[in-house]
Every structure is written in C-alpha cells, then in structure tokens.
Amino acid sequence: MDPHWLFLLLLLMVRDGSSQQKEVCSKSVVNSCDDCIRSGPFCVWCKQLNYTKDGEQDAARCDTKAKLLEKGCPAEEIVSPSNFINTDKDDPLSETFDLQEPIQLSPQKVSLELRPGLPETFRVSFKRVQGYPVDLYYLMDLSYSMKDDLENVKELGKKLFDTLKKFTQHAQIGFGAFVDKTVLPYTNTNEKKLQKPCDEDYQQCQAAFGYRHVLSLTASEAEFRREVNKQSVSGNLDIPEGSLDAMMQAAVCGDKIGWRNSSTRLIVLTTDAGFHMAGDGKLAGILEPNDETCHLTNNLYTKSSEFDYPSVGQLAAQLAKNNIQPIFAVTKEVESVYKQLSAMISSSEVGVLSADSRNVVELIEGAYKKLSSKVTLTHENLPDNVRVSFTPICKKPIQTGDSEGVCDDVLVNEKIHFDITVTADSCVTDKSFTIRPLGIKDTLTVSLSTKCECQCDEPLIKNHIHCKGNGQVTCGICSCSQGFVGQFCECSVGDKDEQSLRALCQKDNNPECEGRGDCVCGRCQCHSTERGNNYYGKFCECDDEHCEKFQNKLCGGNGKCKCGTCECNPGFKGSACQCAKSDDGCRTENNTVCYGRGECNCNRCECYGEYQRPRCQFCLGCTDPCKTKVDCIECKAFQFGVFADSCNTSCSSIQEIEMVDQFKTLTKECEHKDSKSCWIKFKLEQLTGMDRYKAVVLRKRECPEPPSVAPIIGGSVAAVALIGILLLMLLKLLIYFKDLKEFKKFENEKKKSKWAEADNPLFKNATTTVTNPTFTGE
Structure with a gap:
C-alpha cells in the first residue's frame, strides 16, 4: 500500500477513536443557559417549560444530550450551539512566479466561531512556486584567521550566481563582514592596534570593526566581485567573534540590506570561531541589553560598544519575524557549537567548510535544497486559552509536537496539505492569530470568537404566566421583573421575612454572598468578575480566574x-x-523510579535525605555503610557477634548475602575487624530503596596468630644484655675522657715548671770508653 494512503487511513482511525470518546458534562453551579454551554463542549440545555420538578434547581436543565433525551426533554427543545467556520479569502495557488505577488498558501483568511472546548478542524494547502526569488546575504568573518578563506571567496561570485540560477532566474547576492566589538577585552584598543590589528608582517589589514555592511543585495555579478575584492582581513584579541551582532543587524536593517518582499531570504554565515552572546558584554562594562534595532551609519554598526550582544532567543525571533533562514558554513572545529545554535533557530542549516572555504558554494547549494524541501507550518500571536495543533498530509510527514507541522522532501510545485485543529478553552471575543510557513511570507489570518451565549429563538412575552406574571421566559426559565426574584419570580424583595431570606445568603457570618453578589429572596445572584465572567456557587464563593x-x-x-x-x-x-504525568525523567537503569530513594514530581526526582539528583543513586554526606554494617555482616555470614541472637530483626537491611572465595570485580571493598579481632572483607551493593543492601563476603577471615613465648623471652634477655653492654661502654668512654683531660692538665703544668729546663743533677756521663780494634769506621 502507498505510504501516503496508509498515513491517511491511520489518521482517520485516530479521529474515529477520538470521536467516540465518552461525552461528559462536568458542570459547576449553573443558573442559566449561558452558564451551561460554558461548562463544557458536551453540555447542552433543555429550554422546555416545566421541565424541572418541584424544588429542583434549573441546573438540572444542563447535561449531555443523551441524558436530557433520556430524561424526557424533546430533541427540538435542546439548545446546543455548534461551531461555525467561514473562508473569507481563498485565492488559488500560483503555478509559476511572475512579477506579481505569488500565492503559495491557501486559504488566506478564515473566520471561526467556536463553542468553548469544542475543537474545529480545517485544511490549508501549500505549493512552492517554481522560480521563486532568492536573496542571499553572504556574511563573512574577516578576523585574521580567515585571510586564506577571503582570497577564495573573492573568486566565488560567478559560481554563486550560477548555482542560484539552478533554482531561480531572480537571484540577488549581498555581502557583509564582521569581527568583534572594538573594546577591551575583545580588541586591542591601542591606537596603532586599532588601525592595524593584524600581525606586523601582514600589510593587507583594515582597521578594527564590529560589523560592516559592504554590498546591498544585487543581481550584478561584476558588482559583487568588485566590492568583495576590495575587502581585507582585520583582527581581534579573543577567539569568539561578534557573529550574533552582525546577524541581528542584517535581519533588522531590511531597507539597507535590500531584502525583497517576495523572496526566499538567506543569510550565509562563514566563520571558523564560536560566538559571543548576551551577557558577554559585561566583561567590557556593556550592560544595556540589545535593543533589536537597526544602527547602521555609513554602513557601519555604530552602537556596538553601547549595546550587549543579542541573546539566541532575540536573534531567533527577529529571523523568524523577517522570514530569514540562516545557513551556518563553519569549520569542523566549531561544527558542534553551531549545530546547538541551529537547534534553537527554526529553519536553519549547518555545513562544514573546508580549511580554505573552497567548498562553500556546494555547501550553500546543499543547505538550500534541505531548507526549501522542508515545509514547517506554525502559528504566531496565539491568544490565551486557545490551542492549535497541526496534522501534515504529505509523503513524508514529521511529527514534532502540537506547535507546528512539518513535511519533508517536498518538491517544487508539489501540493501538500495540513489539517489545523483549533480549540478555544474559554470565551474569546474578536481575537485573531496567524499561521504561516517558516521562511515564507504567505500567511493565513484566523479570526476567532466564541459562542458563549444561547440563542433560544423564543417569542418575547412580558409578564408570562409561567413566571407568575412577574417576568418573561428566556430559554425556558424566568427572567424576573424588577422587585421580584425566585425560580418563578415568586419572591418579592419587600417580603416581611427579608431578614431570614438574607440569612440564607451568609456563610459562617461572612458578608452576604461573600460581597460578590446580591441576596435576593434567599438566593445569591452573583456579580460579574473584572473579565466579564460570573462568580458562582451557593454563596458566590467561586470564580474561574484566580487559580495558581x-x-x-x-x-x-x-x-x-x-x-x-x-x-x-x-x-x-x-x-x-x-x-x-510522566516519570521517564526519573527512570533508572534498572527500571525503577529514583532507585526507590525519592519521589518523581514534574518528571524530576525529589530525593530523600542527602541522596543526590538526578536519580537519587548516590548519597552525599551519608555515613559509610562499611562501618555501620560490619556487625550485621558478621552475624549474617558467620552467625556470631553482637547481633547473633537478633540477626533477622536487627539486620533486615542486608537483603541478600553471597559467600565467595575471591572477589570478581575490582570495585572498592570493605575491610573491618569483627568481635574476634579477625579481619572480614566484604562488598556492599545498595539495592532499590533507602536501606537495602546485597553483601558479597569472603569466606576466609584473616585472624592473627597467637604470640610465641620463647622468642619473646629470648628477645627480652637479649635486649637487657645489649642495654647492659651499651651502658658499660658508655661508662668506659666517660672514664677515658676524664683520664685524657687529667693527662692534658698534667702536661700543661709540667711545661710550666723551672727544673724541666735544667740538667738533672743525678745524671752522670760515662767515664769509660771502649773501642773495637777491628772496626775501620766504614
């Protein structure tokens, strides 16, 4: 089966299923037909006289159609306003582009009159015109690192025009350049450096600037080549550039850039660096937010040093407002940065430049084909309490949510459709909003109002007998004349028991009808709120405007x-x-919610205690379970210890225990002494919940060996003997030094004595000389 028809079949099945949803009238306090139909899309009103029983409130007239018929209300007496749609303008789609304004979206104006809560669906058609004009503004980074790329861009004029002529004969190209704000810390503010911020050896360098508009959109290839050839690089200090500043000015200065009213508008941004965004200007003392206004004087952005960089949101809004689609032609190093930027800017593309930008033409051609073949329909200026959803009907629909509808791979002159469903959740008076394809000027204006009042088409009879002659009948119930109140206008304000009737309008001694209504004949007639709705409730205590x-x-x-x-x-x-109502953001790897250690609110985990987001898996500041669970490990694994008699009750936190000979993983293990001074080694794995663990324990404990007496005694004796010897040696050493000191003292005193220098009187020389007669003296 053709996928297109299969999609339509599924769509019809979904609609059929939704149309069979149970009809329920969730009414609050209802005093009239108008109150009834505002209560819900399935609430209808029975206008038959005498429909209510004695003592029954008029609110019984309000219910679903099936229940009223069941209760006996004739079908012709049931008031049920329905939706009304009118096509105010539906010019046919254009086949080809001519000098007149082409029409690519139909219809162009639709009026809706809706009942609150009741959706209405209508169809719009789109067809891209053959030869639709293209305006391409080439916005180039002229910082010093792009000097080689500039030389190649100067030769791209002919290739750019030839490429665009593949799609249209009405192409225009413009040129702009940017670097960064000319203030510190982005640019060197030394006077010489401002005039020549490039390297000293590089002569072709222009003065520092933020953004300069060089050439307005033109169909002249020669003019493009001439102006681009005049350009030279400049320089700055930091790596990020003022890309967003330049794109903002190119978007809001439409008259100076030369954007045509009927054209596909493209900005091709080429750079090899990231970008500054809102808030970065604080580094230079620039605190004024970007004002999203054109400030080009002599084609130069003159307020660069006064206004901060624009935010991504500001830039995206202005690009969408002016139907401009950006193409980011960037180097591989910053591709991921600009892909994140592209994700926040609808109808944009990112391509990777070669090192010298030689492939920029091929990149632009590919990006343009992607942008032009993808049709995204969205809404703007949607009133409060109004919902719009899109259902694309094409060969390749893409579901992205209720805020837009997308068709991909759409060919030129291929007609596609979108079913648009509009629902007003409350009463709306003369509001309007627009629906348009992104990047296309064509729009559909939807005028919207709601049916919040009943049209019962009854003859006007004053002093109707049904109302005791004191009022007229409106939609089956009495509208009393002045001075009379009650379900049948049976009460007069001047009744003698007025005080007792007024007491029925008070709750807990509060003011009558809470100060929001009038007490008439014992019943509160509520006033209108500031927005024109009514207070309601027995004591007018309710309204539908003051919720959180x-x-x-x-x-x-x-x-x-x-x-x-x-x-x-x-x-x-x-x-x-x-x-x-989703807990996808709270789901864990083991398919639990917040690991059982927190509650999932607003799709985020609110963790108990000191467990940490995002999934409450880890606890910051909790007591180490290795220390607190060792006694339980002892009793669970080895059946002794402080909890031996109450192990099951005291250690219920240990849900599972496994005894092993060795650990299989290298994760951190716990090691503690048990009650017998043996080392227990174990690992803990926290299970789902607050205090639930699985323990893996080594069977073998490491217990200390008993002390050996002989070595201890021998060691003690040896130690005493060694100490004695050392003491004796120390004593001997002290005596030696003392004797040495005394000897030196004796020697000194000996030198001082007089007799030491004279001959000893007791010494006598030898008196006998003996000579050896054989000794020759040799």
Missing part, C-alpha cells in the same frame, strides 16, 4: 480553573497543572 499560575498562564495552560482550583487536562498534574 505557571509561566504566567492560568493553570499552566494545561487545565481549567474551577472555583479557585486547577482541573488539569489528561496527562498533567500539579497545583498549577505544571507537571506532565
């Missing part, structure tokens, strides 16, 4: 306000319906 807000939307835009409390749409929860 989220992101400045009542009930977050995901529910209805009922008597000060948000009633969330299916799939949402929270006091302001701010949370999607």
Whole structure:
C-alpha cells in the first residue's frame, strides 16, 4: 500500500477513536443557559417549560444530550450551539512566479466561531512556486584567521550566481563582514592596534570593526566581485567573534540590506570561531541589553560598544519575524557549537567548510535544497486559552509536537496539505492569530470568537404566566421583573421575612454572598468578575480566574480553573497543572523510579535525605555503610557477634548475602575487624530503596596468630644484655675522657715548671770508653 494512503487511513482511525470518546458534562453551579454551554463542549440545555420538578434547581436543565433525551426533554427543545467556520479569502495557488505577488498558501483568511472546548478542524494547502526569488546575504568573518578563506571567496561570485540560477532566474547576492566589538577585552584598543590589528608582517589589514555592511543585495555579478575584492582581513584579541551582532543587524536593517518582499531570504554565515552572546558584554562594562534595532551609519554598526550582544532567543525571533533562514558554513572545529545554535533557530542549516572555504558554494547549494524541501507550518500571536495543533498530509510527514507541522522532501510545485485543529478553552471575543510557513511570507489570518451565549429563538412575552406574571421566559426559565426574584419570580424583595431570606445568603457570618453578589429572596445572584465572567456557587464563593499560575498562564495552560482550583487536562498534574504525568525523567537503569530513594514530581526526582539528583543513586554526606554494617555482616555470614541472637530483626537491611572465595570485580571493598579481632572483607551493593543492601563476603577471615613465648623471652634477655653492654661502654668512654683531660692538665703544668729546663743533677756521663780494634769506621 502507498505510504501516503496508509498515513491517511491511520489518521482517520485516530479521529474515529477520538470521536467516540465518552461525552461528559462536568458542570459547576449553573443558573442559566449561558452558564451551561460554558461548562463544557458536551453540555447542552433543555429550554422546555416545566421541565424541572418541584424544588429542583434549573441546573438540572444542563447535561449531555443523551441524558436530557433520556430524561424526557424533546430533541427540538435542546439548545446546543455548534461551531461555525467561514473562508473569507481563498485565492488559488500560483503555478509559476511572475512579477506579481505569488500565492503559495491557501486559504488566506478564515473566520471561526467556536463553542468553548469544542475543537474545529480545517485544511490549508501549500505549493512552492517554481522560480521563486532568492536573496542571499553572504556574511563573512574577516578576523585574521580567515585571510586564506577571503582570497577564495573573492573568486566565488560567478559560481554563486550560477548555482542560484539552478533554482531561480531572480537571484540577488549581498555581502557583509564582521569581527568583534572594538573594546577591551575583545580588541586591542591601542591606537596603532586599532588601525592595524593584524600581525606586523601582514600589510593587507583594515582597521578594527564590529560589523560592516559592504554590498546591498544585487543581481550584478561584476558588482559583487568588485566590492568583495576590495575587502581585507582585520583582527581581534579573543577567539569568539561578534557573529550574533552582525546577524541581528542584517535581519533588522531590511531597507539597507535590500531584502525583497517576495523572496526566499538567506543569510550565509562563514566563520571558523564560536560566538559571543548576551551577557558577554559585561566583561567590557556593556550592560544595556540589545535593543533589536537597526544602527547602521555609513554602513557601519555604530552602537556596538553601547549595546550587549543579542541573546539566541532575540536573534531567533527577529529571523523568524523577517522570514530569514540562516545557513551556518563553519569549520569542523566549531561544527558542534553551531549545530546547538541551529537547534534553537527554526529553519536553519549547518555545513562544514573546508580549511580554505573552497567548498562553500556546494555547501550553500546543499543547505538550500534541505531548507526549501522542508515545509514547517506554525502559528504566531496565539491568544490565551486557545490551542492549535497541526496534522501534515504529505509523503513524508514529521511529527514534532502540537506547535507546528512539518513535511519533508517536498518538491517544487508539489501540493501538500495540513489539517489545523483549533480549540478555544474559554470565551474569546474578536481575537485573531496567524499561521504561516517558516521562511515564507504567505500567511493565513484566523479570526476567532466564541459562542458563549444561547440563542433560544423564543417569542418575547412580558409578564408570562409561567413566571407568575412577574417576568418573561428566556430559554425556558424566568427572567424576573424588577422587585421580584425566585425560580418563578415568586419572591418579592419587600417580603416581611427579608431578614431570614438574607440569612440564607451568609456563610459562617461572612458578608452576604461573600460581597460578590446580591441576596435576593434567599438566593445569591452573583456579580460579574473584572473579565466579564460570573462568580458562582451557593454563596458566590467561586470564580474561574484566580487559580495558581505557571509561566504566567492560568493553570499552566494545561487545565481549567474551577472555583479557585486547577482541573488539569489528561496527562498533567500539579497545583498549577505544571507537571506532565510522566516519570521517564526519573527512570533508572534498572527500571525503577529514583532507585526507590525519592519521589518523581514534574518528571524530576525529589530525593530523600542527602541522596543526590538526578536519580537519587548516590548519597552525599551519608555515613559509610562499611562501618555501620560490619556487625550485621558478621552475624549474617558467620552467625556470631553482637547481633547473633537478633540477626533477622536487627539486620533486615542486608537483603541478600553471597559467600565467595575471591572477589570478581575490582570495585572498592570493605575491610573491618569483627568481635574476634579477625579481619572480614566484604562488598556492599545498595539495592532499590533507602536501606537495602546485597553483601558479597569472603569466606576466609584473616585472624592473627597467637604470640610465641620463647622468642619473646629470648628477645627480652637479649635486649637487657645489649642495654647492659651499651651502658658499660658508655661508662668506659666517660672514664677515658676524664683520664685524657687529667693527662692534658698534667702536661700543661709540667711545661710550666723551672727544673724541666735544667740538667738533672743525678745524671752522670760515662767515664769509660771502649773501642773495637777491628772496626775501620766504614
């Protein structure tokens, strides 16, 4: 089966299933037909006279159609406003481009009159015109690192025009250049460096600048080549450039750039560096936010040093507002950065430049084909409490959410369709919004109002007998004349028991009808709120305008306000319906929610205790379980210790235990002494929950050996003997030094004595001389 028809079949099945949803009328306090139809899309009103029983409130007239028929209300007496749609302008789609404004989207104007809560679907068609004009503005980084790329770009004029002529004969090309703000710390503000910020050896260098518009969009190849050939590089200090500043000015200075009203507008940004964004200007003392206004004087951005860089959101909004589609032609080093930027800017593409930008033409051609073949339909200026969803009908639909519809691989002159469903959740008066394809000027204007009042088509009869002659009948119930109240206008304000009737309008001694209504005949007639809706409730204590807000939307835009409390749409929860009913963001690897150590609120884990986000897997500041669980490991694994008698009750946190001979993994292990001074080695794995563990324990404990007596005694004796010997040696040494000192003293005193220098009187020389007669003297 053709995939296109298969998709249509599935779409019809989904619609059929949704049309069979159960009809329910969740009504609050209802006093009139208008109150009834505002209560929900399936609430209808029975206008038959005498439909209610004695004592039954008029609210019984409000219910689903099936229940009213079941209760006996004739079908012709049931009031059920339906949606109304009118096509105000539906000019046919253009086949080819001519000098007149082509039409690529139909219809162009639609009027809707909707019942609150009841969706209405209509179809729009789109066909891209053959030969639709293209305006391409080449925005180049002229920092010093791009000097080689500039030389190649100077030769690209002819190739660019030839490439664009493959798609249209009405092509124009312009040129702009950027570097960065000419203030510190982005640019050297030395006067000489401002005039020549490049390297000293590089002569072809122009003065520092932020953004310069060089050439307005032109169809002249010669003019493009001439102006680009005049360009030279400049320089700055840091790596990121002022890309967003330049793109903002190129987007908002439409008259100076020369954007045509009917054209595909492209900005081709070529760079080898990242970009500065909002907040970076604080480094230079620039605190004023970007004002998203054109400030080109003599083709130069003159407010660069006064306004901060634009934010990505500001730039994306201006590009969308001016139907400009950016193509980021960047080097491989910064590809990931610009892909993240492209993800935040609708209808944009990223391509990788070669080192010298030689492939830029091929890159532009490929990016243009991707952009032109992808049709994205979205809405703008959507009123509060109005929802719009898109269903693409084409060969390759892409579901991206309710805010837009996307068709990919769309050929030129191929007609595609989108089914647009509009739902007003509350009463709306004369509002409008637009629907348009991104990057295309064509728009569909949707005028919207709601049916919040019943048209019962009854003859006007004053002093109707049904109303005791004191009022007229409106949609089956009485509208009393002045001075009379009650279900049948049976009560007069001047009744004698007025005080007792007024007491019926008070709750807990509060003011009558809470100060929000009038007490008439014992019943509160509630006033209108500031927005024109009514207070309601027995004591007018309720309204549908003062519920909690989220992101400045009542009930977050995901529910209805009922008597000060948000009633969330299916799939949402929270006091302001701010949370999607999903726990995908809280799911863990083992398919638990927050590992059982936290609660999933708003798709985020709120962890117990000191467990940490995002999944409550780890605890920061918790006591080390190795220390706290050792006694339980002892009793669970070896059946002794302090918990031996109460192991199961005291150690229930150890859910599983495994005894092994050795550990299989290299994860950190616990090692502690048990009650018998043996070392226990074990590992703990925390299971799902707060205090649940699995333990893996080594069977063999390491116990210390008992002490040996002989070595201890021998060692002690040896130690005593050694100490004695050392003491004797020390004593001997002291005596030696003392004797040495005394000897030196004796020697000194001997030198000082007089007799030491004279002859000894007791000494006598020899008196006999003996000579050997054989000794010759030799």
